Amino acid sequence: MxxxxxxxxxxxxxxxxxxxxxxxxxxxxxxxxxxxxxxxxxxxxxxxxxxxxxxxxxxxxxxxxxxxxxxxxxxxxxxxxxxxxxxxxxxxxxxxxxxxxxxxxxxxxxxxxxxxxxxxxxxxxxxxxxxxxxxxxxxxxxxxxxxxxxxxxxxxxxxxxxxxxLTGGAPMLSRSLQVLRAESSVADDLRALAGRYPDLSIGSYPFVQEGRYGTNLVLRGTDPVQVDAGFAELKTAFPEGT
Amino acid sequence: MxxxxxxxxxxxxxxxxxxxxxxxxxxxxxxxxxxxxxxxxxxxxxxxxxxxxxxxxxxxxxxxxxxxxxxxxxxxxxxxxxxxxxxxxxxxxxxxxxxxxxxxxxxxxxxxxxxxxxxxxxxxxxxxxxxxxxxxxxxxxxxxxxxxxxxxxxxxxxxxxxxxxLTGGAPMLSRSLQVLRAESSVADDLRALAGRYPDLSIGSYPFVQEGRYGTNLVLRGTDPVQVDAGFAELKTAFPEGT
Incomplete structure (x- = not known):
């Protein structure tokens, strides 16, 4: 439900x-x-x-x-x-x-x-x-x-x-990874990941810190198995992420 | 207009x-x-x-x-x-x-x-x-x-x-007065003032600071004459305001 x-x-x-x-x-x-x-x-x-x-x-x-x-x-x-x-x-x-x-x-x-x-x-x-x-x-x-x-x-x-x-549902789980790359350079990998995990919401939030571009990659979903699997792939795609 | x-x-x-x-x-x-x-x-x-x-x-x-x-x-x-x-x-x-x-x-x-x-x-x-x-x-x-x-x-x-x-209109003018009184104790005076100045917007915004109740009284309008007149009445009603 x-x-x-x-x-x-x-x-x-x-x-x-x-x-x-x-x-x-x-x-x-x-x-x-x-x-x-x-x-x-x-x-x-x-x-x-x-x-x-x-x-x-x-x-x-x-x-x-x-x-x-x-x-x-x-x-x-x-x-x-x-x-x-x-x-x-x-x-x-x-x-x-x-x-x-x-x-x-x-x-x-x-x-x-x-x-x-x-x-x-x-x-x-x-x-x-x-x-x-x-x-x-x-x-x-x-x-x-x-x-x-x-x-x-x-x-x-x-x-x-x-x-x-109030009656709630399954809590939304989220995992995030920060990379010091411009959002446009992570777009292709994220799009591919989103295609493989249609039940996850995968967002990218660009920022500028001390003159450098960076992006927070956030993965959200209610199924812990999917969230963990998607996040493992995210870390593989962006091994430099913190 | x-x-x-x-x-x-x-x-x-x-x-x-x-x-x-x-x-x-x-x-x-x-x-x-x-x-x-x-x-x-x-x-x-x-x-x-x-x-x-x-x-x-x-x-x-x-x-x-x-x-x-x-x-x-x-x-x-x-x-x-x-x-x-x-x-x-x-x-x-x-x-x-x-x-x-x-x-x-x-x-x-x-x-x-x-x-x-x-x-x-x-x-x-x-x-x-x-x-x-x-x-x-x-x-x-x-x-x-x-x-x-x-x-x-x-x-x-x-x-x-x-x-x-973009084409704008008359800029909104605002004047404000801070009183160290609970919002409920200023309500009657404000209501009366709002009745006398239907073209002004008169708002009250309560706050708590260091354990004391206070309220910011804000008067807004586009006609400087009305704003000044309304604000003069506000100051008369709340002489302790800052």
Missing amino acids: PNPTAAILIIGDEILSGRTREGNAHYLAGQLVERGITCREIRVVPDDNEVIVAAVRELSAAHDHLFTSGGIGPTHDDITADAVAEAMGAKLDVREDAKAILAAHYAARDTEFTAARLRMARIPDGAVLIENPVSAAPGFSLGNVHVMAGVPNIFQAMVEGLLPK | PNPTAAILIIGDEILSGRTREGNAHYLAGQLVERGITCREIRVVPDDNEVIVAAVRELSAAHDHLFTSGGIGPTHDDITADAVAEAMGAKLDVREDAKAILAAHYAARDTEFTAARLRMARIPDGAVLIENPVSAAPGFSLGNVHVMAGVPNIFQAMVEGLLPK
């Missing part, structure tokens, strides 16, 4: 304007590979209800899982929960379980539970809460859509709590 | 697997803002012909410009030129102008011009070459689709050559 597939949807004007360098997609992509979930798309969209609704509908229908990051805070531009509820046809209102979590958090800190903060307790009907061990305001899973915060340490904490609950 | 819009399409399995942390989209997004081109979407897709063709068709139709990064090297997984040509209905073959550039580059370096390297001279009919001052192999613009390399220093050099040729 093929591995489950996923898409990641990053929501926020600040990324599209170049103000913020996004890192949550990169973090989650690495975690998904380890769990045997194949990430097929990463998409960044603005804080625009219509665009978010369309992206959630498209990506949740096309993949086994959709993970979102951003737009669930207390301010006027935090519209992700509303958009996801609309996309999935769910009602959205303050939910007592989320409200209780926030109330306890603010009470313990002697901080006022304002109307703006109450906004973070708005959770769609039928959604399962995702724990936020950093700042309490929960994320949620609605169907196959997993809605998480954009602040990196909160996002990572939510992912750590969520992923063990 | 509203500013032209753009999308960025990043092509490569290595980003979706979490192996490589992508930086080209962040770099280009910042450059586009300065030129008054509004980036509305960033999408990362695998080295999969069908997926790339569909994304190029959708994003080039929806926006004034589509910029792509990755997949134009010499190896078997470099399929971007083929996919873009297919998406735009153009023929693709080795083109003499691109071949001459590569031939001169390799001759000057006493390097063999192999069949794998010739692959990088495959350019769609009707496309305009984008100069590559780093390693010669050109990118190209076909209609409103601008196809560039994925290697960061080559990508940046191509962007620097290309962008001055």
Whole structure:
């Protein structure tokens, strides 16, 4: 059975304007590979209800899982929960379980539970809460859509709590070899190898280091026997590789 | 007249697997803002012909410009030129102008011009070459689709050559204020300000530094008078901001 597939949807004007360098997609992509979930798309969209609704509908229908990051805070531009509820046809209102979590958090800190903060307790009907061990305001899973915060340490904490609950497939294995040769000089050998191992993904990633051209050769697959056999051939073709 | 819009399409399995942390989209997004081109979407897709063709068709139709990064090297997984040509209905073959550039580059370096390297001279009919001052192999613009390399220093050099040729709009201006308050405690004031300045984009970006909560308040717009007026109100509302 093929591995489950996923898409990641990053929501926020600040990324599209170049103000913020996004890192949550990169973090989650690495975690998904380890769990045997194949990430097929990463998409960044603005804080625009219509665009978010369309992206959630498209990506949740096309993949086994959709993970979102951003737009669930207390301010006027935090519209992700509303958009996801609309996309999935769910009602959205303050939910007592989320409200209780926030109330306890603010009470313990002697901080006022304002109307703006109450906004973070708005959770769609039928959604399962995702724990936020950093700042309490929960994320949620609605169907196959997993809605998480954009602040990196909160996002990572939510992912750590969520992923063990999802069913993965065979973890993707990878082996890599670095050669100090230009990518164009390894192309023929790689093409031949790719032809002999159709189930492996064989990639080449050129780099320049201290004025010298080099290429990282990466071989990926889920079958350890194939990965080992392909990698042995790769080492034979590039004995100088490290 | 509203500013032209753009999308960025990043092509490569290595980003979706979490192996490589992508930086080209962040770099280009910042450059586009300065030129008054509004980036509305960033999408990362695998080295999969069908997926790339569909994304190029959708994003080039929806926006004034589509910029792509990755997949134009010499190896078997470099399929971007083929996919873009297919998406735009153009023929693709080795083109003499691109071949001459590569031939001169390799001759000057006493390097063999192999069949794998010739692959990088495959350019769609009707496309305009984008100069590559780093390693010669050109990118190209076909209609409103601008196809560039994925290697960061080559990508940046191509962007620097290309962008001055594109017509931009009014550059986006931004002013920001940092306050050492949690995002939820600034939400009400920001919402009120956003209501009074519908043409400005007002964002809030929480952070945690040395255990303290803080928020960056960012105000963006193309009209300097509105931006200044809005920012003056922001400073009045948050006199402690820096």
